[in-house]
Amino acid sequence: MSPSEVRFINIMKTSMHKSRVACKPNKPIFSGLSRDVFDHKNKSDYIKKFRKGLNRELVEYISKDKNEPDWMLALRLRSFDYFNTLPLPEFGPELYSLKFDEICFFAKAADKKGGFKTWEDVPKEIKYTFERLGIPEAERKVLAGVGAQYESEAIYHSIEKELSDKGVIFTDLDIALHKYAELVKKYFMKCVPPNDHKFAALHGAVWSGGTFLYIPKGVKVEKPLQSYFRMNAMNMGQFEHTLIIIEDGAEGHYIEGCSAPKYGSHALHAGCVEIFVGKNAKFRYSSVENWSRDTYNLNTKRAIIEENSVIEWVGGNMGSGVMMLYPCSILKGDGSKADHLGIAFANEGQIQHTGAKVFHIGKNTSSHVVMKSISKGGGISVYRGLLHVAKTAENAIAQVECDALILDHISASDTIPDIKVDNETATVNHEARVGRLNEEDIFYLTSRGIPEDQAEAMIVNGFINPVVRELPLEYAVEMNRLIEMEMENSVG
């Protein structure tokens, strides 16, 4: 038996062991997810109160509605001006069919400033949506805190008392803007400035809701914290802002999830994640993204990492019609480190542009990027990456690995890494492979009585396993379930 066969059999054993675990009566929280859960729509009569399209009055209205300080209104208006002058990106998928006039940029389903204190208080329909998505159950069983956003505003945030006693803050960013004004003012849109690109500018103008996470010096949060963002109405736009500050010596793990029902009409998500990781700290940001295929997901995620600190990005991108998402690590401090792990699944009608950007600035910095993509049913997945080693980055080490699986002859995969090295002490490596499912592996499984579609799903799960295993068990189950849903029917 060849070494590859031995490895393959080991993967299968692990996979079968996991299936047995999943069959136990106390089944994992997200194992029951189905297409119906994500496509479920609540009534959205409230949307009639809000206009579509974007103008200066709307920007002023949002700020007034939230009773924001003057500096925030000024930032919003400055961002709006940038939005009007900056062009659409010149790379990536075609975005001209995105009609800004048809998007509703701000809508509230439940007009409750500061959200609800308990799940019991959350309006029935909204609560039901989050219950089906498993959020309250996850909060009870595996999380240290949870946030939930519905349309433009957060409706619920909670954190374990033990953590809040240690000074950890986990709340709605709209609340934080008032309650922790100085902290927010110091960091808000300093990592992603509004003039960075057109969608950062749009975000700066109409941002609403999102999460504020602050972990004070030396505090280690062992259980993950999660926020879930849900769009419900047709033609909705969601622009939540996630601001994360990890002080020196602190540690934490934050998970984001998102979804929306399908209407056959455009929706837009242009969120922004800013992470500041202090010295000797460690932070992991995970996301399981499952927007509907109506959604243009044009998200900006960026972290600045100080001395001897570590940032880890783990991302699963399943949904969206058009996606542009390139999490970015700025390795500013000496000895800082970034790990990017990502999966992108492009199914019928989907264009998934994902990747990673890493800037090595400090000395002795290192980065490792592993991206895996799957294309099926005519889907297009593109890895676009940027790796820059600055003149100051002595002894930088960078490694990028991209693997793409194309499951049928009508799907496509592109790999576009951009590598720029300005320091002669750097060591940079990039590797990419594109191929299809190995026929011998499929034959091996089918000859042992496993139906072909299941065999293909098992091999795909094995392919993404190096990324999925980095998620907490419950979320690994969710990711596997989402992949299974994508693999159901019409595997080519």
Next chain:
Amino acid sequence: MADSQLLKLDTENPSVLLKRDSENEYILSIRDNVIVKEPLNITFNDTLIDLNVNLIIKIGKNVKVTIIERFENKKDQTIMFHSRVYAEKDSDLRMITYQNLTSGSKLTDISEVEAKKSANVHFLNFQLGAKDVRSTLQQVSLNEYGSLNADLLCRTHNDQNHRFDISNTYKSKNGNGRIIAKGIALDKGQLMINGAISIANNGGGTNAHLRQDSLLLSRDANIKTTPKLNIATNDVKAGHSASVTNLNDESLFYLATRGIDEKDAKKMLVNGFVAEQVDKISDLAELRNEIYQII
């Protein structure tokens, strides 16, 4: 070379014909079913300050030939060279470009290649001189079983600025080939290498690979390298890799402990890095030694 001629071909082989088609355009054609034993050397007029020349190369069916384009001069020139190569069915073309122009020269070199069924095309590009170089190689396999190979060895030093764009496109089934680009940047040299492999929707069965390795040997030099894959079907094997490194400290230490001084050790390691490319023309000993000597 008479000043009126822009380029010259040194052969008396009756199957090989070079014709001047217009003021700036030449056509080089080789009849079907010919094996040209001696390499064909093309040299360029080194007396014109601005040289602009187009060359169409028609390689007949079942032809086997090696063509060497030599860009050399003693005075600074600005050269614009555009070649279009048509490789017919079952032909086997090895095209070598050797460039060692003066440090004030500029070269823009565009090569477009079309390979028919079962044609085997291999471009080897050794770029060592000139201040500014913009070199583009676009190879397309139009029919099945086309084999496209491209090798690049370049070195930028002093204040040279070199950019290379190399692409292999497979438009039909069962193509194969690879691109290997190796670059060295030192002093204030700036080097950009963009490689791409594209496999079209009906390019099933193709096996293609791209590798871009660079040595960055000085503080003031920089390297930008972008290896791209554009794959539009599933029945393929395609991959790419890229690296940017300095000379390996461990290897330097290994050589130092064996009594080899640092300068010689570095020279040996650089020679090792370039050998993969230079030794591909081991049958052309004179040219091979010339390249080793320059590097």
